[in-house]
Amino acid sequence: MRAVIVGGGIGGLCAALALRRSGWEVTVLERAPRFGAVGAGITLMANALTGLDALGVGAEVRAQGSIDAPGGTRTPDGRWLARINAGELAAALGTAALGIHRATLHGVLLAALPPAALVTDAAVTAVEPGAVVCTAGRHPADLVVAADGIDSTIRHQLWPSAAPPRYVGTTAWRGVTDEPWPGELTVAITWGAGTEFGIVPLGDGRVYWFAATNAPEGTRSPDEKAAVRAIVGDWHDPVPALLDATTTVLHHDLRHLPEPLPTYVRGPVALLGDAAHAMTPNLGQGAAQAIEDAVVLGAACTPGRPLAEALADYDDRRRPRSQSVARASYRIGRVGQQLTQPMLVAARNAAIRWTPPRVALRSMARYADWRP
Template identity: 50%
Template sequence: MGGSAVVVGGGIGGLAAAIGLRRIGWEVTVVERARVLADAGAGISLHANGVRALDVLGVGEAVRAAARPQYTGGTRTPRGTRLARMDGAVLERELGTPIVGVRRTVLHRLLREALPAECLLIEVEVTSVDRSAPGRVRVPVRDGVLDADLVVAADGVHSRLRGQLLPGHPGPVYSGSTVLRAVTEHPVPLRTDFELTWGKGAEFGHIAFTDGRAEWHAVLNSPPGIRHADALAVMRRRFGDWHDPIPALLDATRPDAVLHHDIHELATPLPAYTEGRIALLGDAAHAMTPNLGQGACQALEDAAALAAALTTESTVESALARYDAERRPRSQSVARAARQAGRMGQQLSHPLAVALRNTGLWLAPSGMTVRAILRHADWVPPSLG
C-alpha cells in the first residue's frame, strides 16, 4: 500500500515518521511552523529502543557515529555520594547498544538529511484539517490546500490538531517542574559519560558529547511561568556548592546559551491515537515527563510502528487501528512510569522522604539500575519489509 501523507510538525518524531513513510514508498510533505527547521533543545540520551527504531528507519548508523556511548554514570547526592551506578557495558551486552548521548541539533540534522529538501515546508502553520472528503484528508496551508491519504499529527505537547480531534480531552497539564539546560561553550573534564544528582526538589545532570563538551540540565520544583533575567546566575546560586563537575559545567556556559522550559505532560491518557485517517505521534499523543529519558525514544518507536503497520495492512484505516493498538498501551505505560520516577526522584523535597529514597537506592542491589532501564528499553522493532 502506498499513498500520500502530510506530517504536521518537523521535530524528531515528525521527521522520523516522514523517513519511515518514504522508506515504504509513500509521498510525504512535512509542514513546520517554525522559521528554521532545527531543534532548539540541548542534548538527548537515546536508549536502545530509540536506537533500534533509528536502525529500522535507516539512520541508526549515522546517529551512532555522531553520538557518544554512555558507559559510565549513575546517581549522586549534592555532596557527591554515589547512590546508584549505571553500567553501560552491561546494557550493551543485553541490548546490543549502550545508551548514547548526542546533541539534539545533530540528531535533527541527521534526520533532515535523510529526507529530500523539497518535501520540507517551513514557516507554514497548520491549525486544522478537513475530513469531509471520503477517503481523503485536506490540510489548509498558507498558499492553498494539501490533499493526502494520511495526516500524521506530530505537532508537540500543545498540539492543535489533537485539540481538534479530541475536543473533550483536557490537554496537557503542568508537571510541577521546570527545566533549565545548556551546552557548554568548551570541553569540560568529566569522570562520567552521564550523571544525575538528586537534591531536595531539584536534579542536576549532564550528558557528555564526542567533542568533549557537555549538556547540563537542572530540573526544579517551581510554579509555572517563572523566568529569570540571568538564568545562569540563578543556577550558580542554586547549584554552585554541589559536587564537581557541576560548578565547572556552569562556568563553561555562556549566559545566553541557557534554555528554560516548563515541563508539561498528558496526565490524562488519550482514548485513541487515531481518528479516521489521522494519527497522533510523539508528544502530541503521549507527552511525558523526562525522568526516564524516553520521550524521544517513544516518538521514534511510533514512527517505526506506523510505517510497519502501513506495510502490512490493506487499508489506511486498518493500519491506523493496528498502530493505535500497538502504541497506546506501551507509550502510556512508559508515561506513567516516568511520572512515578519523577515523584520518587527529583520532585521529592521533604528531608525525611529524600533520606529514605537515598538510603533505599544506596542499599539496592547493583543491578537494579540496569534492570530498571531494561524494563523500557528492551523493545523489539518491527520490520519494514
C-alpha cells in the first residue's frame, strides 16, 4: 500500500514514520527546494514525547535535553504572580517538558526516514483518484495525507466550503539567542496589558523567547527586533538582554481555523496537523496534536484493514480531542495575553496570584494527558 504525504513539516514527517511502521510504502512531498524547519523553539510536553516514543525517536529527541528549571508568571516590572520549582513543574505536567529548536527536532525526524522517501520542489496541484499530482510528477497513492499546513491546498480543494484561516488579533515575534545563555534559566511568561513575553530554555543552553501583542493584521516593521524592543524593551530582566543576544527575529500574525471541520477525511484523503485543526499557540499544543494525529493514523491503518474503516477510526479518535484543545487554546489567549482593560488585567493577575501553581498547571496538563 502506498501513502503520499503532502508536507514535510513535523506532522508530515511523523506521519511518514508512523505509516512506515505499519508497513506502508511512503513518499513525502515538500514544496520547498529542500527539507528544513521554519521557526525558532518549541516546547514538547508529555503527550508529544509519548507520541515520539511510539514513533521510535523519543530517546533521541530527549537526548537533546529537558528543561530542568523553575517556572512561573510575572508582571512587566518583574513581580512574580506565581512560581514553581523544576520538580513540581515536571510533576504537574507529567514529565520534564523539553525545549528544543524546531530545526533540531526536524533533523531527528528526517534522519529516521530513508532519503528515497523524500521529494522536494514538489508543489501539489491536484489530488486525483489513486494519485497526487505535483510539480515533481504524478505519484500513485492509495492514501493521501494532507499535512500541508494552515493554508492547506488539499483542504481548500476537497473542503471548499470550510471557513478559511482567520487572524485572531495578535501578532507575534520569536527568536533564539545566538549563544548559550549564561544567566539563570527560568521558564516564564510575563503578562502585560494586551502583550506577553515568554522564555523557554532549550536543551542546548540557548534560550527561545517569544513576544506577542494585539495589533492590526499585517503590521510589519523594517527592523523587527526594534519593533519588539519598542513594546517590551523596558520590561524586567532578562527581557532586554535576551533581545540583545538574538540576531534573527521571526514575525508572524497568529491565525487559526475558526470553525471546526465536520470531518478530517474525504475518501482516501486524511487531513493532519494544522491542515485539520490549526490553533493558537497559547497551550503549546500545535505540534503535539500533529504528533498525536500521526501516531493514531499509523495505528489505525494496519495491514489488511479496509482503508475506509481505518480512516473513519482516525477521524473518530482525533477530531473531538484536537478540536477541544484548539478551543481551549483560543480561550486562554482571550483571557490571558489579549486582555487590555485595566480592571480585567488586575482581576486576571489576582486570580493567578491566589491560585496555587500546581492547581493552575493541572488545568493545562490535562491537555497533555494522552496515551496512544
